[in-house]
Amino acid sequence: xxxxxxxxxxxxxxxxxxxxxxxxxxxxxxxxxxxxxxxxxxxxxxxxxxxxxxxxxxxxxxxxxxxxxxxxxxxxxxxxxxxxxxxxxxxxxxxxxxxxxxxxxxxxxxxxxxxxxxxxxxxxxxxxxxxxxxxxxxxxxxxxxxxxxxxxxxxxxxxxxxxxxxxxxxxxxxxxxxxxxxxxxxxxxxxxxxxxxxxxxxxxxxxxxxxxxxxxxxxxxxxxxxxxxxxxxxxxxxxxxxxxxxxxxxxxxxxxxxxxxxxxxxxxxxxxxxxxxxxxxxxxxxxxxxxxxxxxxxxxxxxxxxxxxxxxxxxxxxxxxxxxxxxxxxxxxxxxxxxxxxxxxxxxxxxxxxxxx
Amino acid sequence: xxxxxxxxxxxxxxxxxxxxxxxxxxxxxxxxxxxxxxxxxxxxxxxxxxxxxxxxxxxxxxxxxxxxxxxxxxxxxxxxxxxxxxxxxxxxxxxxxxxxxxxxxxxxxxxxxxxxxxxxxxxxxxxxxxxxxxxxxxxxxxxxxxxxxxxxxxxxxxxxxxxxxxxxxxxxxxxxxxxxxxxxxxxxxxxxxxxxxxxxxxxxxxxxxxxxxxxxxxxxxxxxxxxxxxxxxxxxxxxxxxxxxxxxxxxxxxxxxxxxxxxxxx
Ligand SMILES: Nc1ncnc2c1ncn2[C@@H]1O[C@H](COP(=O)(O)OP(=O)(O)O)[C@@H](O)[C@H]1O
Ligand SMILES: [Mg+2]
Numbered sequence: 166x167x168x169x170x171x172x173x174x175x176x177x178x179x180x181x182x183x184x185x186x187x188x189x190x191x192x193x194x195x196x197x198x199x200x201x202x203x204x205x206x207x208x209x210x211x212x213x214x215x216x217x218x219x220x221x222x223x224x225x226x227x228x229x230x231x232x233x234x235x236x237x238x239x240x241x242x243x244x245x246x247x248x249x250x251x252x253x254x255x256x257x258x259x260x261x262x263x264x265x266x267x268x269x270x271x272x273x274x275x276x277x278x279x280x281x282x283x284x285x286x287x288x289x290x291x292x293x294x295x296x297x298x299x300x301x302x303x304x305x306x307x308x309x310x311x312x313x314x315x316x317x318x319x320x321x322x323x324x325x326x327x328x329x330x331x332x333x334x335x336x337x338x339x340x341x342x343x344x345x346x347x348x349x350x351x352x353x354x355x356x357x358x359x360x361x362x363x364x365x366x367x368x369x370x371x372x373x374x375x376x377x378x379x380x381x382x383x384x385x386x387x388x389x390x391x392x393x394x395x396x397x398x399x400x401x402x403x404x405x406x407x408x409x410x411x412x413x414x415x416x417x418x419x420x421x422x423x424x425x426x427x428x429x430x431x432x433x434x435x436x437x438x439x440x441x442x443x444x445x446x447x448x449x450x451x452x453x454x455x456x457x458x459x460x461x462x463x464x465x466x467x468x469x470x471x472x473x474x475x476x477x478x479x480x481x482x483x484x485x486x487x488x489x490x491x492x493x494x495x496x497x498x499x500x501x502x503x504x505x506x507x508x509x510x511x512x513x514x515x516x517x518x519x520x521x522x
Numbered sequence: 523x524x525x526x527x528x529x530x531x532x533x534x535x536x537x538x539x540x541x542x543x544x545x546x547x548x549x550x551x552x553x554x555x556x557x558x559x560x561x562x563x564x565x566x567x568x569x570x571x572x573x574x575x576x577x578x579x580x581x582x583x584x585x586x587x588x589x590x591x592x593x594x595x596x597x598x599x600x601x602x603x604x605x606x607x608x609x610x611x612x613x614x615x616x617x618x619x620x621x622x623x624x625x626x627x628x629x630x631x632x633x634x635x636x637x638x639x640x641x642x643x644x645x646x647x648x649x650x651x652x653x654x655x656x657x658x659x660x661x662x663x664x665x666x667x668x669x670x671x672x673x674x675x676x677x678x679x680x681x682x683x684x685x686x687x688x689x690x691x692x693x694x695x696x697x698x699x700x701x702x703x704x705x706x707x708x709x710x711x712x713x714x715x716x717x718x719x720x721x722x723x724x725x726x727x728x729x730x731x732x733x734x735x736x737x738x739x740x741x742x743x744x745x746x747x748x749x750x751x752x753x754x755x756x757x758x759x760x761x762x763x764x765x766x767x768x769x770x771x772x773x774x775x776x777x778x779x780x781x782x783x784x785x786x787x788x
Contacts, residue, residue, distance in 0.1 A: 178660040179653055359648040363656060364640035367632050371621050378619035381581060382699060383607035383636035396642050439623075 182362045184355075187513075201347055205340035214339045214412075220449055221343075221350040222408045227432040227444040228353050229400030234430075235439030236366060237393035238373030239288075240296035243303035244401055244429045249421030250306065251276040251402025252409040253316055256326045256416050265329050269406045276402025277395045284394035288387060303423050310418045323417045329410045342411040349407050353400055357441050369393055370439075424483060431486040434493050436500045443502020450501065455482040532595030534559050534703050534735040535580065540589035542572075542579055549575040550586065551759045557703075562729055562736045564746035564753030564767065568779060572759040573739045574616055577705050580737075581613055582606045593703065608636045612701035614692045616708045616739075622681045626691050629680050630666060633698030634659040663698050669731075670694045670724060686717045690724070697728060704728065705737045710745060718742075722749050743780070747771060755779070 175181040185191045205213060230244045251272035258268035280302075287298035310317050318324035329336040329345065336342060360366035368389050371379035376386045409416045428451055436447020458481060466472055473481075493500055535557040542550040549572045557563045565573050578584040580591055582603040591599045598606055612633075621629055638659055644652040667673055670690050675683050680691060689709055696704055706725065710718045726749055728734050740746050746753055747767040754764040757779040763770040770776055 178657045178664075182656065182660070356646050359645045359652075363645045363648060363652050364631075364635060364638040364659075365642065365645045367624070367628055368635060368640050370624060370628075371632055371635075374621040374623065375619050377583065377603070378615070378621065380583075380603035381607055381613055381615075381619070382632055382695065383604050384632075385602075385604045389640075392642065 184358050184362075198351075205343060210339045213343050216452075218343050218346045219408070219412050220452055221346040222404060222412060223429075223432065223448040223452060224445050225346075225350045225353040226401060226404040226408070226429060227436060227448045228357050228441065229397045229404060230429050231433045231436075231439065231441075231444050232357065232360070232369075232400065233393050233397040234433050235437075236360065236369040236373065237390055239390060239393065240292075240299065241397070242296055242300040242423075242430065243306070243426055244299075244397075245421040245423070245425035246303040246306035247276050247280050247398045247401035248405030248408065248425075248429075249310065249416075249418070250279050251405035252416050252421065253310065253324075254402065255406030256324055256409060257316075259327045260324075264333075265327075265410065266331060269403050269410070272406035273399040273403040276405070277399040280398025280401070281391055281395040284391055288390050288394075300423075303426055307418060307422060310421075317418060323415050325415050326409050326413070346407060346411050349403065353404075354441060356400075361441075365389075365392070427483065427486055427490075431490050434490050434498075434500060437502030438498055438500065440500060440502025440506075442505055443500045446501035446505065451486070454485065458482060458485065532592070533557055534561075534594060535737065536592040536595075537576070537580070538590045538592070540576070540579055540586045540591065542575055542584055542586045549759050550579065553589070553754075553756075553759075553761060555754055555764070557735060557737060559735055560729065560733070561751045562725065562738055562749055564750035565737060565739045565756070566741070566743065566746055566753060567756035567762075569741075571756040573756060574707055575759075576756075577613060577707055577737075577739065580606075580705065581611060607699070610700075610702040611705070612696035612699045612703070613705035614689070614696050614707060614709055616711065618685075618688050618692055620680045620688060620692055620695075622679075624680060625677055626672060626680050626683065627663070627667075627676050629691055630663050630672075630694045630698050631659065633666075633695035634662060636699055637662075662700075666694045666698045669697070669727070686713055689713070689721070693721075693724065693728075697732060697734070700732070701734055703737070704734045705739070707739045708741060709738070710740065710742065718745065725749060743771060 175183075175186065180186070185194055204217060208217065226244070226248060230241060233239050233241050251269075254275040255265075255268045255272035258271050259265050263271070283298075283302050287295050287302075290298065311322065329342070331345075336345060360369075368379070368384050371382070371384050372386045372389050372393075379386055379389075405421065409420070413420060432447040432451045433444060434447070435450055436445070437443030459478065462473065462478065462481070497503055499506075533556045535555070537553050537555040540550055540553040540555075541548070553572075553576060555563075555576075565576065567573055575584060579586045580598075582598070582601050582605070585600040589599075590597055593606075593609055593611065596609075598609065601609075621632065624632075638655060644655075648656075667676060670693060672687070672690060672694060675687060675691075680688065683691070689712075693706070693709065696706075709725070710721050713721065722745060725736060725738065729736055738746070738750060750767055752765060753767050753770050755762050755770055755773075755776045757775075762775045762779055763773040
């Protein structure tokens with residue numbers, strides 16, 4: 166791929182602020198979108214529904230978490246709980262006969278309301294304390310869901326999700342479910358891309374970087390943190406609802422436990438704080454990692470003749486996420502997205518590497 | 523906008539016996555200051571005499587424990603900093619406060635915050651609801667970029683540019699807000715002679731072309747006497763002289779504070 170900037174001159178301000186000012190990027194995005202749209206034609210359904218679909222949904226989720234973490238700079242250790250609120254809200258709403266399109270909006274609103282009421286209390290504290298209170302949100306949700314049969318659906322604690330119906334049509338085919346996930350992922354991505362060029366996104370970064378300097382230019386930090394929490398919770402809630410609707414088809418508390426919150430955090434941090442492309446990489450990496458790691462371990466176990474207990478095997482990915490989060494925070498907080506950008510910047514001037522971009 | 527439209531005849535800023543203490547230390551004691559429209563008003567004094575604290579009292583970061591602060595005749599004592607900003611007060615910081623990780627352009631665009639309506643809806647529907655507004659504000663920002671000759675670094679990350687330019691970007695961010703009252707806290711600290719002259723020129727032009735009233739905090743007497751209309755000298759949080767610069771610098775108390783204090787060490 167040859168990226169070129171030379172010879173491209175923007176003649177008005179909105180062109181300068183286009184999402185992809187460089188034609189090579191536009192071509193690439195266009196081709197990727199076409200490939201994504203055509204995926205059901207050339208991809209076998211196993212890959213489509215067990216790799217591509219969860220990747221897209223999780224990318225949307227990671228982007229929502231990135232909004233609060235990468236843009237507004239507030240740690241959130243209970244993002245899975247927020248997704249869980251949305252998932253349960255949507256399942257209950259559609260079981261009550263509310264059309265699915267409305268149910269997922271309700272899911273988003275419920276998550277946004279609970280998430281921001283919580284943030285309203287939590288935002289009085291900063292940094293570590295805020296992180297801890299978002300963790301409290303996680304535990305309060307876990308407890309509530311498992312102790313209130315009206316929510317969890319009784320002792321079995323598995324609640325069947327009704328089939329998705331869009332405008333009266335049942336969406337049950339693998340391709341149909343995949344398109345639902347794709348549309349949501351594209352919507353969230355375009356929102357995040359717009360965030361990079363609007364006053365809202367700049368205000369959030371200002372709050373993240375220096376709250377006193379933000380105040381002096383008229384940015385109300387508390388308000389914008391709250392907006393960030395509400396928006397990211399909305400995205401999380403809808404994502405949770407879509408994850409259950411298109412992938413799990415039933416909802417249980419373990420799908421949104423604290424482990425999953427850590428996993429979401431790992432996606433964002435490995436992908437890169439504030440990086441959109443990074444969230445795609447991060448989600449793919451974290452989703453594929455346990456499988457790759459398991460086959461690697463069983464290969465190593467046979468090769469070197471050791472055996473690991475099933476318990477140890479189950480906890481290894483968690484330990485690895487932890488190590489990854491710390492490693493990336495220390496070495497490259499901008500994550501895989503930054504590595505991608507470095508390569509892109511290099512190609513932008515290749516083979517004239519001595520010229521500065 | 524003519525000068526008259528911006529609040530009639532009341533002084534732009536008035537401090538009435540402002541007092542601020544920090545657990546025992548009296549950082550400001552009975553400060554009276556009155557800045558008229560269109561003035562460049564100097565505030566001088568040795569290090570630690572309370573200049574920055576007075577700025578923080580006006581902008582709402584450290585509200586005074588006693589006394590009142592009036593902006594265009596309106597009492598603003600104790601209002602939140604972000605609210606004071608919306609009333610047309612802008613400032614720069616003694617130790618830069620730019621937003622790292624953003625371009626120079628985005629930093630200056632942030633100065634337009636109070637003129638824009640950031641919202642989730644406008645962000646989601648950028649093409650229909652935000653593009654026009656973003657473009658208009660971009661034009662206003664380009665105007666300031668021209669004015670302060672920052673074209674060359676517009677797209678650079680603000681983290682990497684030299685300190686003299688950073689100070690200029692911070693001035694640009696403040697001017698982008700189209701303030702009626704601008705506080706500059708030691709804008710020339712750490713600059714060489716040429717950069718200082720540039721900055722002095724920009725301050726004069728900002729007053730003349732952009733109708734701002736300026737409160738200029740400076741360490742260097744020559745700058746104050748050169749461009750200020752009136753001034754106030756502080757020492758240990760107390761007023762030791764105020765009026766026309768020529769008179770104030772001749773005041774024996776000011777001379778003593780300066781000879782005995784910071785001036786000797788600089
Ligand atoms: N946040 C604060 N807490 C405690 N003391 C402070 C604080 N800010 C300023 N001071 C004190 O107030 C006095 C005036 O400081 P400052 O206004 O920064 O001086 P200047 O800007 O004139 O150099 C100093 O003695 C300083 O130590
Ligand atoms: Mg100071």
